[in-house]
Amino acid sequence: MSSKITIIGAGSVGATIAYTLSNEDIASNIVLIDINKQKVEGEVMDIAQGTCFRDPISIVAGEYEDAKGSDIVIITSGIARKPGQTRIELTQTNVNIMKSIAPQIVKAAPDALYIIVSNPVDIMTYVFTKISGLPENQIIGSGTILDTARLRCGLSEHFKVSQKNIHAYVFGEHGDTSFIPWTGAYISGVSINEYYELAKSLGKDVKELDKEAMLAYVQKSGGQIIANKGATFYAVSKAVCKLCGIVLASSDSVATVSSMMHGEYGIEDVCLSTLTLVGPNGIQGKVPMRMNQKEIEQLKKSADALKEVIAQINLD
Template sequence: MSSKITIIGAGSVGATIAYTLSQRSIASEIVLIDINKDKAEGEVMDIEQGTSFREPISIVAGDYPDAADSDIVIITSGIARKPGQTRIELTQTNVNIMKSITPEIVKVAPKALYIIVSNPCDIMTYAFAKLSGLPENQILGSGTALDTARLRCRLSQHYGVSEKNIHAYVFGEHGDTSFVPWSRAFVAGATLDEFDKIVHEDQKDLQPLDREEVLEYVHTSGSTVIAKKGATFYAVAVSVCRLCSLLLAASDTIVSVSTMLHGEYGVEDVCLSTMASIGPEGVKRIVRVPLTEEETEKLHASANALKDVIAQIDL
């Protein structure tokens, strides 16, 4: 596939995305940009020395002009939360980084599709949308794509079936107010209640699904991995690479990613994750799957939590 993907940020997440892309047939050109040029050059040197074991691919450590004609730009830049730092302080710091990046990259790659991975993802996606002036269809945040993968992983473990048989999603912010619309969760075409009964016929000792435990698993997976190994980057890299392949595919796919909402479910002027149809033209539409009244209220609560943070930062 002849495509060019630029990654801004050569930290653990950005470098792992670059490595994962280099092992797949998604991009023929990869550009890695970081304010620390030695770090970017070191990551590229390490990665490119392994590309001789696959079809030829170009991977370079560059600067913004090298991103010209990119099909996709992935932004991962930002700093981790420091001890004693409030969420607002962290958000403002990373928004300020986004302010410095946005005009530089948009100037050279105005037609690219943008995937925002930097945290807090939804607010950074919102900030990029406001700062860039690009059409909103060119912008999406990785949002709950990873949360959804974590959800399906846990459901797969519980039921002992492939994650490919599971259609369940996480909505809302990529954070503590995210939730699972259980009314939209299915396994092999059956609702979870129906599938519980089906499985119980053969596995009498299988405990009923604890939905609160599953949501807790989704919410705490990131912090658990960080506590055990210091950072999370493998799963997020794979999820972002999948988004790249979907954006370059021949037809659209419906996924849970962060996009700007304009009245869908009664939510306005904020980026968060619902179902969106994405493909070669970027974000084509929000797919308004029916939600229960309780689920709609949870979506509003998530949107309001994000808006509270946005109101306290300088865009």
């Protein structure tokens, strides 16, 4: 596939995204940009020296102007979350970084689709949407794609079934107010509860699902990984590369990405994750998913929590 992807930020996440992309047939040109010139050059050299084992690919350390002609720009810049620190505590520092990056990269690549990965990702997506001047369809927050992947991993381990057979999602903020709309969660075409009964009838040794424990697993995984090894970057990189593949494909796909809400579920002027149609033209619109009233209220609670943070940040 002949496409150009620029990554802003060569920290653990940005560099791992570049490495993961270099191992897949998603991009033929990768540009990695970081304020730390020495580090970005080292990352590119390390990655490039492994590309002899694949079809030719160009990967370079560049400046903002080198992003010209990019199909996708991925923004990962920001201060990393420290052990015990919430994503929201990072907010103003990373907002300021985003404000310095946006005009420079948008000038170089005004037609690219932008994938925002920097945390807190819903706030960063909102900020970029407000200050970039780009059409909203070009701006995609990575949102709860990673949370959804964690959910499917947990359900797969619990029910001993392939993740490919699981259609369950995490909605809301990528953070503490996220939730699982179980009303729309299915395994092989049947609801979670029905699948449990089916598995038992087939003689499988499965336990009834503790849904609260599963949500805790999803929400606490990132913090646990950070406590154990200092950062999370493998799974989020795979999730972002999957998203790159989606937007470079010939048709649309449904994903839990973060984008601006315009009255869906009664929510306005905030970015969070619900089922969204995404494809080569970016965000195509929200896909209404069946949810009960409690789940809709949980989504509104998540939106309100994000709005409280937005009200406290300086966008000027």
